[in-house]
Amino acid sequence: MSNVRTSTIPTVDLNDGHVIPQLGFGVFQIPPRDTASAVSVALEAGYRHIDTAEMYGNEQGVGEAVRASGLDRADVYITSKLNNGFHRPDDARTAFAQTLSELGTEYVDLFLIHWPLPTLYDGDFVTTWKTLEEFSQDGRARSIGVSNFQVAHLERLAAECDVVPAVNQVELHPYFGNGEVDAYGRAHGIRTEAWAPIAQGKVLGDPVLGEIAGRLGKSPAQVALRWHIQRGNIVFPKSTTPARIKENFELFDFQLEPDDVEKIDALDRGEAGRDGPNPDSFAYVPG
Numbered sequence: 001m002s003n004v005r006t007s008t009i010p011t012v013d014l015n016d017g018h019v020i021p022q023l024g025f026g027v028f029q030i031p032p033r034d035t036a037s038a039v040s041v042a043l044e045a046g047y048r049h050i051d052t053a054e055m056y057g058n059e060q061g062v063g064e065a066v067r068a069s070g071l072d073r074a075d076v077y078i079t080s081k082l083n084n085g086f087h088r089p090d091d092a093r094t095a096f097a098q099t100l101s102e103l104g105t106e107y108v109d110l111f112l113i114h115w116p117l118p119t120l121y122d123g124d125f126v127t128t129w130k131t132l133e134e135f136s137q138d139g140r141a142r143s144i145g146v147s148n149f150q151v152a153h154l155e156r157l158a159a160e161c162d163v164v165p166a167v168n169q170v171e172l173h174p175y176f177g178n179g180e181v182d183a184y185g186r187a188h189g190i191r192t193e194a195w196a197p198i199a200q201g202k203v204l205g206d207p208v209l210g211e212i213a214g215r216l217g218k219s220p221a222q223v224a225l226r227w228h229i230q231r232g233n234i235v236f237p238k239s240t241t242p243a244r245i246k247e248n249f250e251l252f253d254f255q256l257e258p259d260d261v262e263k264i265d266a267l268d269r270g271e272a273g274r275d276g277p278n279p280d281s282f283a284y285v286p287g
């Protein structure tokens, strides 16, 4: 079987010397009982990068599928993220140990602060970040990063911490380019991971994507995902439909011409295109 180093999926260099496969498989909203089978289909299709989170409740299924695949642990890139209820240092340490236990692995490739939660914890995501630095120093997280951080949050980390996040995982799709956050990352060596890369399906009926897809003999999802790949974003579309899981992996036998890239860029609706919560006010903590 192929591995992270020899797979056909391109890798992206991170600022800490590690690499990440540019295309992965996301498991948000996959019920725990269905997760192992969906991840098994993805691994069988060739994916070598799985994106989960403590709050998804399905890390165990991810670990189960990786073990059942027969692949070496080193050949599958696994990301998880800190539960919003566990930002204080001792809680974060406990939660991170629980992630490793649920996944049944000694390390994760990437661990993220899932949300900055600037209205909770006295606005202190800096101490939380310094706690993640411990996990990277002791080797249990190969890389560390953040998710849903706005420019002001990244600037604060830059001012108060030594370690620059390897990635910032944010909402980004043709209707929401998240331009300022993406540009800040590009300027400061922080890779952008695009969550909801097809806006949970909402961009797929767009006539611009439909026209390009029809002309190239591809699906609108493949065109949207290829647009991300050519921008340099890291993506991990989610699906529980085996045919779509395979379809979303077939992105490397065609290219978008600059004209088509520009047409998709022009679909950006700015803040109005945001589909998920605004990180400046999001304050959800699981009950």
Ligand SMILES: NC(=O)c1ccc[n+]([C@@H]2O[C@H](COP(=O)([O-])OP(=O)(O)OC[C@H]3O[C@@H](n4cnc5c(N)ncnc54)[C@H](OP(=O)(O)O)[C@@H]3O)[C@@H](O)[C@H]2O)c1
Residues within 6 Å of the ligand: 025, 026, 027, 028, 029, 051, 052, 114, 147, 148, 169, 170, 194, 195, 196, 197, 198, 199, 200, 201, 204, 219, 221, 222, 236, 237, 238, 239, 240, 241, 244, 245, 247, 248
């Ligand atoms: N950090 C964060 O705060 C955050 C937030 C959201 C998501 N994420 C991550 O990003 C990943 C992807 O985002 P997402 O799951 O929200 O949305 P997404 O990948 O943009 O879209 C998933 C939806 O699109 C459908 N779909 C997938 N491929 C398709 C295709 N080829 N044709 C038609 N429909 C298709 C899926 O349906 P079926 O499953 O029914 O096939 C599902 O309803 C997540 O799984 C998670 O890992 C992170």
